[in-house]
Amino acid sequence: MAVKVITVGEKILGTNDAKAEENKNRLEKNGIFTINIMSSPGAGKTSLILAAIKRFSRDIRIGVVEGDVASSVDAEKVNALGIPVVQINTGGGCHLDAFMVEKGLNNLNLEEIDLLFIENVGNLICPNAYLLGEDIRLMIASMPEGDDKPYKYPAMFADSDVVILNKTDLLPYLDFSEKSFREVVTGLNPDVIIFPVSCKTGSGLTAWFTWLEGALKAKKKSKSDGKNKHS
Numbered sequence: 001m002a003v004k005v006i007t008v009g010e011k012i013l014g015t016n017d018a019k020a021e022e023n024k025n026r027l028e029k030n031g032i033f034t035i036n037i038m039s040s041p042g043a044g045k046t047s048l049i050l051a052a053i054k055r056f057s058r059d060i061r062i063g064v065v066e067g068d069v070a071s072s073v074d075a076e077k078v079n080a081l082g083i084p085v086v087q088i089n090t091g092g093g094c095h096l097d098a099f100m101v102e103k104g105l106n107n108l109n110l111e112e113i114d115l116l117f118i119e120n121v122g123n124l125i126c127p128n129a130y131l132l133g134e135d136i137r138l139m140i141a142s143m144p145e146g147d148d149k150p151y152k153y154p155a156m157f158a159d160s161d162v163v164i165l166n167k168t169d170l171l172p173y174l175d176f177s178e179k180s181f182r183e184v185v186t187g188l189n190p191d192v193i194i195f196p197v198s199c200k201t202g203s204g205l206t207a208w209f210t211w212l213e214g215a216l217k218a219k220k221k222s223k224s225d226g227k228n229k230h231s
């Protein structure tokens with residue numbers, strides 16, 4: 001099936017949070033665990049999503065909202081694996097907002113999704129300022145970007161629940177200190193969980209998948225506890 005592409009304009013920040021809350025309630029009602037994936041362009045958002053699809057799609061119903069300035073190349077890759085996906089084109093906008101995500105949700109069958117990935121355009125400056133309705137915010141930093149990025153873009157690291165440090169396979173070619181990276185990131189965000197991985201070799205992905213499985217189970221449990229309370 002062809003990928004659905006929606007072109008959207010940007011809304012002002014003030015009204016975003018109310019719409020994000022609406023999205024969150026809608027996603028909650030459908031028992032969907034939602035991950036907002038942020039990073040610079042090329043850090044590995046699509047690669048991480050595709051790896052999770054390959055690992056989990058037999059057991060877990062996955063859906064994807066792809067946000068890009070233009071094109072549907074990432075959505076085509078997800079679509080090729082038979083996963084429901086909708087492409088949002090921001091037409092120049094450098095982040096997704098809750099209104100754009102709502103349009104995406106309108107084009108997915110939410111009753112048939114347990115885990116939703118939102119790929120959030122690609123920049124380290126502003127996406128953290130826009131709630132979308134997600135359960136967790138995941139930031140990908142890749143080793144070739146350098147270990148000083150948390151100094152330069154502190155808000156992105158401070159506002160994330162999980163940091164994936166990708167492209168560890170390239171370490172032999174780089175001057176990257178994981179120790180220094182960790183120190184700065186945990187200084188900004190003491191509760192953050194950091195997973196060093198390589199989407200290329202698969203190294204480190206098991207730890208991330210195990211964490212994700214745990215989060216999905218906890219979500220399911222809180223949903224069934226909530227149901228029992230109200231019955």
Ligand SMILES: Nc1nc2c(ncn2[C@@H]2O[C@H](COP(=O)(O)OP(=O)(O)O)[C@@H](O)[C@H]2O)c(=O)[nH]1
Pocket residue numbers: 039040041042043044045046047048122166167168169170197198199200201
């Ligand atoms: N060496 C290496 N390359 C990677 C890794 N993960 C992704 N890439 C490559 O980095 C480029 C950008 O990846 P992509 O997932 O499209 O990044 P996105 O723009 O954040 O979605 C592609 O050429 C990927 O094949 C990795 O762990 N190691």
Ligand SMILES: [Mg+2]
Pocket residue numbers: 045046047074119
């Ligand atoms: Mg991508």
Ligand SMILES: [Zn+2]
Pocket residue numbers: 093094095126127
């Ligand atoms: Zn922006």
